[in-house]
Amino acid sequence: MAASQIQNPLQNPLYQLSIRKTRPCLHKPHYLTINAAGHHLSGRKLRVAVIGGGPAGSSAAEALASGGIETFLFERSTSTAKPCGGAIPLCMIDEFSIPLHLIDRHVTKMKIISPSNLAVDFGSKSLRSHEYIPMLRREVLDSFLRTRAQSAGAQLIPSLVTHLEIPSSYFSPYIIHHSINNSRKTLAVDAIIGADGANSKVAKFIKAGNYTCAIAFQERIRLPDEKMEYYQNLAEMYVGDDVSPDFYAWVFPKCDHVAVGTGTVCAKQDIKLYQRGIKERVKSKINGGKVIKVEAHPIPEHPRPVRVRGRVALVGDAAGYVTKCSGEGIYFAAKSGRMCGEAIVRASDGGELMIGEDDLKREYLMEWDKKYVSTFRFLDLLQRVFYGSNVAREALVEVCGNEYVQRMTFDSYLYKKLAKGDRWEDLKMVFGTIGSLMRCKIVGREMEAFKL
């Protein structure tokens, strides 16, 4: 929309400036009044658009709509699935009330396999009888979360967002340009949550800056029944120069097939070489399998330089919330979406007041950082220590053989809380780990890098 079509804010009474849109808009009202942050909205509720209907966007939309905000959830593709392993931590089932029938596989066994093919069982002894890693299909999970956001009152707009008009003044709305079946529409809103993943357009429009990305590549392979049986409740992680120079490769069981993949940050151009590497390592286990899908997608390596600007906040992959070391992002996407939605509900007093940048920073960003910054930094350190060379990877597998290490890892991963340890066992674990690392001569170099 041309700037001239927007009423000059200075001609309006203070705090009651407005915008007129000439092109017909799918969603009323065509005319939106914007107040200063903290001021009462007269006769309407705060209007927020969530762009992206993955776990981050749907969770944000559900929290907003449940809290009384007029909520619009944009999703360009409601039927396809984002490339993903689909493993979630156990705590997400309760915390996000995920119905158990959505779970395809209950992973109770993990193997981590070193460059020299030393395999360590991870889980068979250290998981408690009721514990497992739930594996879901993303199309199933995402569709469930979107439907629930709709039930809470969010309006789902199955549409591609093509452009955002950033307000020219403090009192103007954001204009979202989107397209449904080649028909172009606009929508004026007070605030936006950008949940549009690693290639976020919202982040570009608000000049949020870039982040380094890994590339993840995976093939979905349908195995003969007897081979699938082996992966029934087993996930495998492979480390080594042949499968990735700085990450791990995986075989994850899915509903009726396995996902075999790998990732890298530092050698993206060679990703297919590493994919051949992992397929070579698991050759005997996947022989006779049929590739049914090949997919690749970026994975953010760290948060963006800017995650809130004006009345726009980024969540999930758009913000950069994927942990190093494990490449886990589904839980953090859903959690950040929910936290951001709830923050807006709080700051706007249930949609009665206009919000501003300070509200988003205080209620969302600071709370997020307080909760998760150290977890992200710690996993970053582990990745640098253990994924850097084949000797370090051998040490990693050695350390993973320790039952106490396994228990602490599962407690942290499954429940997303810093696990409470036993002091004596902690001490033994530290010495054991240092011992393994000393054999690799890498402990001093990497501890330098861990500055909290």
Ligand SMILES: Cc1cc2nc3c(=O)[nH]c(=O)nc-3n(C[C@H](O)[C@H](O)[C@H](O)COP(=O)(O)OP(=O)(O)OC[C@H]3O[C@@H](n4cnc5c(N)ncnc54)[C@H](O)[C@@H]3O)c2cc1C
């Ligand atoms: C190969 C691979 C395997 C992975 N495995 C795991 C795993 O096992 N466990 C785990 O926890 N994490 C895993 N991850 C990471 C995880 O997939 C992401 O962290 C997670 O999907 C982030 O969720 P999100 O909602 O932020 O973004 P996304 O899931 O990317 O969702 C963004 C949504 O926005 C929509 N969208 C984008 N642009 C627009 C637009 N312009 N208009 C409208 N809609 C738009 C997209 O269609 C999409 O639905 C994996 C990642 C990859 C690449």
